[in-house]
Amino acid sequence: MTALLEVKDLQVRVEEREILHGLTLTVNEGQVHAIMGPNGSGKSTLSHVIAGKPGYEVTGGQILFKGEDLLEMKPEERAAKGVFLAFQYPVEIPGVATMNFLRTALNAQRKARGESEYSTPDFLKKVREVSKSLNIPQDMLKRGVNVGFSGGEKKRNEVLQMALFEPSLCILDEMDSGLDIDALRIAADGVNALRSPKRAMVVITHYQRLLNYIVPDVVHVMSKGRVVKSGGKELALELEASGYAQFEDAA
Amino acid sequence: MPAVQETVERVKRIDVDQYRYGFETLIESDKAPKGLSEDTVKFISEKKNEPAWMLQWRLEAYRRWLTMTEPTWARVDYPKIDFQDLYYYSAPKPKKTISSLDEIDPEILKTYEKLGIPLREVAMLEGVEPKPGDQDPARRKIAVDAVFDSVSVATTFQAELKKAGVIFMPISEAIREHPELVQKYLGSVVPTSDNFYATLNSAVFSDGSFVYVPPGVRCPMELSTYFRINERNTGQFERTLIIADKGSYVSYLEGCTAPQRDENQLHAAVVELVTHDDAEIKYSTVQNWYPGNSEGKGGIYNFVTKRGDCRGDRSKISWTQVETGSAITWKYPSCILRGDNSSGEFYSIAISNGYQQVDSGTKMIHLGKNTSSRIISKGIAAGKSQNTYRGLVTAHRKATGARNFTACDSLLIGDKCGAHTVPYIEAKNSSATFEHEATTSKISEDVLFYCVQRGLSQEEAVGLVVNGFVKDVLQQLPMEFAVEAQKLISISLEGSVG
Secondary structure, three states: OOEEEEEEEEEEEEOOEEEEEEEEEEEEOOOEEEEEOOOOOOHHHHHHHHHOOOOOEEEEEEEEEOOEEHHHOOHHHHHHHOEEEEOOOOOOEEEEEHHHHHHHHHHHHHHHOOOOOOOHHHHHHHHHHHHHHOOOOHHHHHOEEOOOOOHHHHHHHHHHHHHHHOOOEEEEEOOOOOOOHHHHHHHHHHHHHOOOOOOEEEEEEOOOHHHHHOOOOEEEEEEOOEEEEEEOOHHHHHHHHHOOHHHHHHO | OHHHHHHHHHHHOOHHHHOOOOOOOOOOEEEOOOOOOHHHHHHHHHHOOOOHHHHHHHHHHHHHHHOOOOOOOOOOOOOOOOHHHOEOOEEEOOOOOOOOHHHOOHHHHHHHHHOOOOOOHHHHHHOOOOOOOOOOOOOOOEEEEEEEOOEEEEEOOHHHHHHHOOEEEEHHHHHHHOHHHHHHHOOOOOOOOOOHHHHHHHHHOOEOEEEEEOOOOEOOOEEEEEEEOOOOOEOEOEEEEEEEOOOOEEEEEEEEEOOOOOOEEEEOOEEEEEEOOOOEEEEEEEEOOOOOOOOOOOEEEEEEEEEEEEOOOOOEEEEEEEEOOOOEEEEOOEEEEOOOOOEEEEEEEEEEOOOOEEEEEEEEEEOOOOOEEEEEEEEEEOOOOEEEEEEEEEEOOOOOOOEEEEEEEEEEOOOOOEEEEEEEEEEOOOOOEEEEEEEEEEOOHHHHHHHHHOOOOHHHHHHHHHHHHOHHHHOOOOHHHHHHHHHHHHHHOOOOOO
């Protein structure tokens, strides 16, 4: 199996405080990895650093994506290369119709890759297909990006973008937060439909619940800025029963 | 991190240095002697071949002006202007009356071509003029009046407009050809005693546009005027007068640019609009005067008085402005809602970057019964600029049922700029309904990161967010200009992310 994402001994600081102290993680093509851990263990920091959010200082280690140095790339270059982060709290952009946003972003990525931009009919056709499968009504696409969307709608909008942009690496940051069980199921079904041998996913979550719907190949436990244990999907169940306390002590 | 470093670099060369219209046209010009005196006023009036009443009117304004002092209440700061150190009249040579485009100095024609303003009607009609890459064959006809420094150099489509009964000509010509109309309306909305700059304008205005739309006529095309200041140390004082007679309609657009210069240039215009019963005027401005460089040197001082009088019942005046230029803007396009059931609108996008200072807004003066007004103001401040909305909404005692809705939104980009909102509201009639909403927001790092994570560059992200922010106002512009304005907004904000 080919490694898609290789995080090697990653050390990250935010305002003088070290959050990640030498984190190592390898995600192969076609795999789904779950990253679990208590609040403050560095899960979201990891996702932000992979996507290139400003404000983090990488003091050591490296991140390779398809063998290339990800840390040398601007966030938009990473997106065009196929890194997608589904946000825990997707932002609202008033006055910018969702449809317009999707098209602008998709064409920006295609342009960066040297591909031709989508024509309007082709684009509309593609959006209609995908939004239908995610139970997203057309009028939602005419509204401002995430403006007045419910929690479930916001997450479905994230999955919609994931489906449209066809990234090779999807990072799902706390996708289950703020969702009721029905909304969670719709979003998870959308994610599962995107699983493919060429695509990898990193699912970040507190709770085992989400992993009933998106079943991982590998589960990692993070504590205090490191991966402290890795295992199969049964590790998640074990955690559900015993809690994180044992790992906090271990770290 | 590299991304952050690049943003910092970009901020350093703040966009105002990339002003696209900063070229100068080398032509000979005919100027009045420097300074302002009764002789200057007489000189201008004589150059324009004006009747005695017009000179009298100017002189009265000049004498009045001598007794006035510059207003200081606006939130703008600039060194004192030496009004004796300016030229008040500059005309491109040859100065004789121009009867056809062929007589215009080719250099001036080139200037307008560079600005993308086609003056040749034939070219316009055949649609061969558009810039490379512009593939829109369905361009609507637009009549253009081009004002270069102090004089109008060309007005297109005059014949076709005449057929419809519409008068569209330089005001200097209207004074000679339609004295009864000019005498009746000039100064009837903005009196010569109105304010320091308007009074100065009344004394020394040299040209501008005049429009009269007769009863029941819907003007068959958009009218527009392009103002260009070229001469050094020259003030531009244009005067625009638009009258929409009963049941008529006209849409008018003005655009403004100037060369890049180290010294400040003064622009003090007056615009008067009059609508009679059931008439409507839609007045749009895309103002892009040179804003000064990234150190705040140079740029236009834009002190403008614009006012519309809804004189007739059920008449309507709508102001739309996209303000991206000028070092200092002092401008409050207003509506006097005199006729019963008349309505006024003000849609504004004011963008400031670099060291620009904007103090702009509107006045809605409700005098008639059941009058209504609507104000949508979007201020965007970037760089080290200051952006103030100042507005007055007032209902007179007899203005039963007056209604106003005001929404003022400000957007801050970066942390070295300021946005201010100063609304004045006065209701002397208890049945008035006034609503005011105001918001101030920042383009947050989170929003920008969300956009770049989806593949947009930092600048595309800012452009997208800003265009969303101003959408309500852009929709008010005539289609062709909405596209232009959208581009202008992106250019004005290039490199503003910090």
